[in-house]
Amino acid sequence: MTVTLMWEARAAEGRGEELLAWARRQELPLRPLRRETFRAPQDRVLVVTWWDAAHDAQLPELPEPDGGLAARPVHRWRFESLGAD
Template sequence: MTVALMWEARAAEGRGEELLAWVREQRPGGEPLRREVFRAPQDRVLVITWWDAPYDAPLPELPEPAAELVTRAVHRWRFEPVSDG
């Protein structure tokens, strides 16, 4: 089974590039099947990692960045694939 972990944060005013650099440095352990990093307006940064694991498996997650780097707590979700039909 494949499970996807989603991590999303909003940078403090003017610190979007710093948050993006911080995310790129993070390697919490293990090697996902795939990792993608996105950015959006309002200095938002999104990371999605795909793992070959059961849905409820303990998996390494990105940590919380320093409080002064973000405007709120990180949002995290876990997803499992579904068929298109």
């Protein structure tokens, strides 16, 4: 089974590039099958990782940014892949 973890944060005012750079520097203790980073309006950063694991498996996730870098707590979602169309 492939499990996808999504991590999304919104940067504090004027700190979008800093949050993006921070997210890209974050190392996970295990290597996912795939990792992709996105940005969106309002200085939001999204990191998606794919894992060969059960839906409820213990998997490493990016932490909360520190130092007032985020405008709000990180949003996290977990999905099970149903395959590509």
